[in-house]
Amino acid sequence: AQxxxxxxxxxxxxxxxxxxxxxxxxxxxxxxxxxxxxxxPSRQMILVIRQEAxxxxxxxxxxxxxxxxxxxxxFSLKISDSQLGDTAMYFCAFMIEETSGSRxxxxxGTQLTVxx
Amino acid sequence: DTEVTQxxxxxVMGMTNKKSLKCEQHMGHRAMYWYKQKAxxxxxxMFVYSYEKLSINESVPSRxxxxxxxxxxxxxxxxxxxxxxxxLYLCASRPYSVSSYNEQFFGPGTRLTVL
Numbered sequence: 550a551q552x553x554x555x556x557x558x559x560x561x562x563x564x565x566x567x568x569x570x571x572x573x574x575x576x577x578x579x580x581x582x583x584x585x586x587x588x589x590p591s592r593q594m595i596l597v598i599r600q601e602a603x604x605x606x607x608x609x610x611x612x613x614x615x616x617x618x619x620x621x622x623x624f625s626l627k628i629s630d631s632q633l634g635d636t637a638m639y640f641c642a643f644m645i646e647e648t649s650g651s652r653x654x655x656x657x658g659t660q661l662t663v664x665x
Numbered sequence: 666d667t668e669v670t671q672x673x674x675x676x677v678m679g680m681t682n683k684k685s686l687k688c689e690q691h692m693g694h695r696a697m698y699w700y701k702q703k704a705x706x707x708x709x710x711m712f713v714y715s716y717e718k719l720s721i722n723e724s725v726p727s728r729x730x731x732x733x734x735x736x737x738x739x740x741x742x743x744x745x746x747x748x749x750x751x752x753l754y755l756c757a758s759r760p761y762s763v764s765s766y767n768e769q770f771f772g773p774g775t776r777l778t779v780l
Contacts, residue, residue: 584768592753594708594771640707644767649720650696651759653769655707 551576551643555656562631563664569616570626570659572641581645583617583624584653589637597639600624631663669772671756677778680746686775688739688756697739698769699731700755708755714739746779753777 552575562568574583585597600608600617608615612629628635641656669690678684688697696715700708713721714733728750730742739756753776757769 582767586771591773592702593773594755594757596768596770599768638705646767648715650698650713650715651767652698652710652713652721653708658705658707660705 551578551581551645551654553641553643553654553656555639555641555659557659558657559660559662561662561664562628564631564633566631567627567629568631568661570628570639570641570661572624572626572656574622574624574641574643574654576622576643576645578645581643583615584642584644585613585615585624585626586640586642586655587635587637588640588658589634594640598626628661633663633665635661636663637661669756669758669770671754671772671775673775674773675776675778677780678743678746679780680748682746683742683744685743686741686754686756686777688741688758688772689737690758690770690772691737692758692760692770693736694758694760694770695736696759697733698757698759699739699741700757701750702753702755702774704753712741743777746777748779751777751779 554573581602583600587595598610616625638658642653672687699711702708711725712731717733732740753774755774756772759769
């Protein structure tokens with residue numbers, strides 16, 4: 550069974566600064582996918598960034614980037630130039646391809662607050 | 666059309682009522698999911714449909730009954746719910762192919778309150 554751990558229940562950052570959210574996971578699989586989802590107060594789940602385990606290059610999406618360390622089973626999210634709209638719950642998630650319909654395993658989440 | 670829609674947005678029901686939640690997507694995705702989410706917690710998987718067939722049931726009580734009438738539509742029928750079933754119910758869909766676009770797309774959810 551896969552597990553995902555987010556060790557920071559809450560974090561805060563000043564607007565325009567950089568913050569890093571941590572995520573570790575445990576699996577015996579070699580091929581898998583990792584995601585960061587954002588859930589603002591509206592509670593709409595929004596994909597922030599994805600990483601395929603077979604790709605060594607770290608994914609980036611504008612101000613969002615990941616530090617993927619496969620051997621250490623670590624997948625942290627860096628948010629640069631934080632904006633007020635980044636205030637949200639952030640979930641790290643793990644997925645392997647399954648014929649029955651590939652489920653996501655979520656971490657417990659990190660509540661990020663961006664202060665003006 | 667690149668979104669998952671859910672209706673209703675809010676639902677209040679008594680413990681003896683029967684109601685249904687609806688989820689729709691027109692992206693050609695062949696896997697669809699129901700999740701239950703309590704406040705400040707991650708979503709919990711309830712059901713997965715693959716090619717309109719129920720492929721995963723996470724031991725959900727029978728008062729929740731899923732249905733997938735066609736590849737675009739997913740329903741969740743509710744009957745004799747308990748107050749502890751009050752939560753946000755999220756629907757998601759996913760392309761059923763081994764590709765780089767393999768993430769789940771979530772709908773906005775239905776906030777359910779059981780009185």
